[in-house]
Each structure stands twice: as C-alpha cells, then as structure tokens.
Amino acid sequence: MQPTYENALALLESRRRKARPTKLAHTPDHDIPATPSGAPTVKGTPSIVGMKEWLLKLGHSENDVGSLNVIHVTGTKGKGSTCAFTRSFLHAHGLRTGFPKRIGLYTSPDLQCIRERIQIDNEPITETVFTQHFFEVWEALASSPEGKSGEITRQPRYLQLLLLLAFHTFIKEGVDTAIVETHHGGEYCATNVVRQPVVTGITSLGLDHVAQLGPTVEDIAWHKSGIFKPGAPAFSVDQEPGPVEVLRGRAAERKTVLTFVSPSNTLPANSRVLGVPVQRLNCSLAIQLASKFVEIKDSSHPLSERDIIEGVQNFSWLGRFEIIETKSARWLLDGAHNTLSITQAAAWFATNVKNGDGRNFRVLIFSHFSKERDGFELLASLWQALHEQKALPDHVIFTTYHEREDGGTRIDKTLKMPETPFPDLCGLYASRWRELQPDATVSTESTIEGAIRSANHLSSQQGSIEVFITGSLHLVGGALSILRP
Numbered sequence: 001m002q003p004t005y006e007n008a009l010a011l012l013e014s015r016r017r018k019a020r021p022t023k024l025a026h027t028p029d030h031d032i033p034a035t036p037s038g039a040p041t042v043k044g045t046p047s048i049v050g051m052k053e054w055l056l057k058l059g060h061s062e063n064d065v066g067s068l069n070v071i072h073v074t075g076t077k078g079k080g081s082t083c084a085f086t087r088s089f090l091h092a093h094g095l096r097t098g099f100p101k102r103i104g105l106y107t108s109p110d111l112q113c114i115r116e117r118i119q120i121d122n123e124p125i126t127e128t129v130f131t132q133h134f135f136e137v138w139e140a141l142a143s144s145p146e147g148k149s150g151e152i153t154r155q156p157r158y159l160q161l162l163l164l165l166a167f168h169t170f171i172k173e174g175v176d177t178a179i180v181e182t183h184h185g186g187e188y189c190a191t192n193v194v195r196q197p198v199v200t201g202i203t204s205l206g207l208d209h210v211a212q213l214g215p216t217v218e219d220i221a222w223h224k225s226g227i228f229k230p231g232a233p234a235f236s237v238d239q240e241p242g243p244v245e246v247l248r249g250r251a252a253e254r255k256t257v258l259t260f261v262s263p264s265n266t267l268p269a270n271s272r273v274l275g276v277p278v279q280r281l282n283c284s285l286a287i288q289l290a291s292k293f294v295e296i297k298d299s300s301h302p303l304s305e306r307d308i309i310e311g312v313q314n315f316s317w318l319g320r321f322e323i324i325e326t327k328s329a330r331w332l333l334d335g336a337h338n339t340l341s342i343t344q345a346a347a348w349f350a351t352n353v354k355n356g357d358g359r360n361f362r363v364l365i366f367s368h369f370s371k372e373r374d375g376f377e378l379l380a381s382l383w384q385a386l387h388e389q390k391a392l393p394d395h396v397i398f399t400t401y402h403e404r405e406d407g408g409t410r411i412d413k414t415l416k417m418p419e420t421p422f423p424d425l426c427g428l429y430a431s432r433w434r435e436l437q438p439d440a441t442v443s444t445e446s447t448i449e450g451a452i453r454s455a456n457h458l459s460s461q462q463g464s465i466e467v468f469i470t471g472s473l474h475l476v477g478g479a480l481s482i483l484r485p
Contacts, residue, residue, distance in 0.1 A: 004131065073289070091122060137164055141155060192226060230254055234251055321348050343384075365475070398444045
C-alpha cells in the first residue's frame with residue numbers, strides 16, 4: 001500500500017469498532033475496583049490495556065512520554081476550551097521567555113478534519129506529517145512479533161491508534177509540552193497511559209456517557225479522577241457536593257493535592273470570548289493549570305499578567321460560542337451536544353441577540369444523532385432554555401449530518417453516518433418541536449448546505465436574521481466548512 005494521506009485515513013477508519021461492548025471483558029491482568037455506586041466500572045476491555053506495550057513497540061518508554069511534560073485534562077464539558085486556553089497562556093509565556101518552545105495539543109472530536117486532533121504550535125499537523133508518522137506507527141505495530149507470553153497480540157482500535165500517533169508525532173517533532181484531553185472517562189481511558197503528568201485538571205462534571213461511566217455523577221467523578229497521579233498537582237472547577245467528596249477521596253488515595261477553582265475576578269472584563277460565564281470558569285481553570293505548570297517547569301519565569309491578557313486575546317476554539325457575520329445573516333454556532341452544554345449555549349445565544357422592539361428574525365438549525373444520548377431530551381432542554389431566556393426562534397430547521405447537496409464529502413470527514421434514516425429522525429424532531437412551540441414555523445432539510453441555503457432564503461424575505469446552529473459538533477463542523485470554505 002502506498003503511504004498516502006488517503007490510505008492512512010482508510011487504514012485508520014478500518015480500526016473503528018462496530019458497536020460499544022456491553023459486557024465486562026476478561027482482564028485478569030487489570031484490576032477493576034468498584035465505583036461509589038457499586039456499578040460495573042468498565043464494559044469491554046479497558047482502553048488503557050495495551051497502550052504501554054504498543055508505545056514500547058514504537059520505541060517510546062514511559063519516560064519518553066513523561067518528557068513531553070503532559071498537562072492531562074478530563075471532565076464532562078469544557079475540556080476542549082480549557083485545553084485551548086491553557087495552550088494560549090503557555091504560548092504567550094513561551095514567546096516571552098523561550099519556554100515552552102513547542103506545544104502539542106491532543107483533543108477530540110474534530111470539527112472539520114482529523115488532523116485537528118493533533119496540533120503543534122497552534123496548528124493541526126500537515127497532511128505530510130500526519131501521513132509520515134501514521135505509517136511509521138502502522139508499520140511498527142504490524143511488523144512486531146506477536147503471540148509471545150505476556151505480549152499484547154491484538155492491534156489498537158481507532159482512538160487508541162490516534163493517541164499512539166499523537167504521542168509518536170509529539171516525540172518525533174520535538175514537542176516539549178503536551179496538553180492531552182481524555183477521550184472520555186479517565187481511569188481506564190487510553191490517555192491514562194501518561195504516568196507522570198506535570199499537572200492534571202477536571203472541568204465541570206455531569207451526566208454524560210452514562211452507559212460507560214455511570215449511572216451516577218459520583219461514578220463519573222470516580223472515573224474522571226483516575227487521571228490523578230502521586231505528586232502531580234490536581235485542579236478542578238467547583239463541583240456539586242457528591243462529586244467533590246469523591247474527588248477529595250481519590251486525591252488522598254492518589255497522594256496528590258487537589259485545589260478547587262472558582263471563576264477569577266481578575267480576568268479581562270471586556271473580552272468577547274469571556275462573555276460566557278462557563279468560559280470564564282474554563283479560563284480560570286486553565287490559568288491555574290498553566291501557572292502551576294510554569295511554577296514546576298520554569299520557576300524563574302512565573303506566568304505573568306501579560307501572558308494571561310495575551311492568552312485571552314489570542315484564544316480561539318472552533319465551533320464553541322462562535323459568531324460569523326455574513327451579508328445575509330449573523331450566524332451563532334456552538335457544538336453543544338448534551339443537556340448541560342446546550343443550556344449554556346442557549347443562554348449565550350440569548351445574550352447575543354436583540355430583544356424587544358426591532359428584534360431580528362431568529363432561526364434555529366438543529367441536528368443530533370447519538371446512540372448514547374437522548375436527542376429528544378436534548379431538544380426539550382434546548383427549548384426550555386430558549387423559552388426561559390425569551391429567545392425562542394421564529395423558524396426551526398432540522399437537518400442531518402450530510403453536508404453537501406451534491407453528496408460530496410471531505411476526504412477526512414471522520415463521522416460514521418447512523419443506521420437510522422436521518423429523514424425519519426428529522427421528522428420526529430420537527431413533530432416534537434411543533435408540540436413545544438406551536439407558533440413556530442418548522443421545516444426539514446436533508447443536508448447542512450440545504451439548511452443554510454434555506455436560512456439565507458429567509459433572510460431575503462425577513463431582512464436581518466440571527467441563526468443559531470447547535471446540537472452537534474458534526475453539524476457545526478459541516479456548517480463551518482460551508483460558511484467558511
């Protein structure tokens with residue numbers, strides 16, 4: 001097989017599993033303790049199993065991974081933004097002091113291309129770098145002798161392979177600081193192969209990925225706090241009492257100091273990116289992570305007020321609280337996809353649109369499909385939040401994850417389309433919204449491009465309009481590829 005970008009993507013895609021496991025796999029070499037509720041703690045073989053051995057096959061020891069100076073971040077919502085803020089602060093510090101020189105960022109999922117998940121120096125790695133290092137990883141794992149006593153004989157799955165690629169790329173490209181976001185969970189997450197993080201952080205916790213991590217938020221807190229390591233300072237945003245108790249217990253168990261973080265009162269008051277309360281919280285956590293990291297790794301040059309100001313000014317995170325102005329409309333996009341984040345997204349939308357006399361015509365574009373989450377519950381939460389904020393739309397468009405009307409797709413679009421026919425789901429969503437808001441006009445479109453075209457047509461009829469696009473990162477990613485080709 002030729003080592004091309006297209007072939008790398010095809011090989012990566014071949015490692016997706018068809019369905020999540022429902023039963024605990026037999027893992028005699030991996031201890032599975034109980035969560036606070038006593039529920040099973042993991043279904044299927046834990047994702048961390050095999051990671052150490054695969055890294056060794058690539059020539060990377062635990063110390064090699066440790067040399068990346070990892071900042072490990074988990075949580076239910078706000079992980080990506082917190083990681084991006086942390087990177088922005090450290091980048092400003094590096095420009096001022098010379099450290100860090102090269103910052104790696106590993107996050108998921110992606111919005112527009114798979115390479116967004118592996119970034120160096122504020123940019124996704126290039127197709128050339130992705131392809132080169134992917135085939136180095138693929139060939140090293142494929143050529144390794146298998147079947148010896150105590151050796152992992154299976155090959156990594158999709159996310160495990162991506163993480164191996166990220167670590168391999170960071171090491172080969174000379175990264176000296178890596179910010180790593182968990183996939184989900186923590187204790188058994190593949191990212192927890194990091195045994196020597198410099199600092200760890202936990203964003204806001206809530207009920208998400210319940211089938212794997214629940215059923216209670218305390219169970220989720222137990223899983224997330226699995227990233228705590230002895231001697232690595234841990235930080236968490238303020239949580240509800242139940243999770244707080246779990247986090248404190250786990251910190252004591254792991255012999256680390258845990259600090260809870262509230263929104264800082266010293267953040268820039270006039271920053272647009274901090275106009276959302278949850279972003280002020282994520283930013284405050286990131287400041288603590290970056291400050292402690294610098295204190296440990298570069299104590300002679302503490303994180304400065306200038307670093308923080310410049311970090312906030314230069315912060316960007318695609319698809320989160322994002323506003324795009326065009327001739328036809330003002331587009332407000334947020335990839336909220338659970339009930340926690342969609343309530344915050346609705347509040348953000350409400351604060352950014354006109355109310356009262358002379359308000360603009362409002363359009364909502366929504367799409368959501370998940371085998372893990374209840375889309376109708378998400379939709380009801382969105383309606384409730386918009387209703388409470390007095391920001392209900394005049395027209396609602398339900399669409400799919402299909403982007404282009406001509407059927408074209410991006411080469412590195414990573415989404416697997418659902419088996420359930422999307423038109424049926426859109427129709428069901430539309431019926432539900434009509435029940436919730438009888439006075440709204442509701443329509444469906446088979447593609448994201450069609451939904452945007454429909455909104456533009458409404459603009460020609462209504463004049464200035466404000467369009468809220470939410471419900472899924474896949475939807476927002478597709479919309480961005482059309483609005484910002």
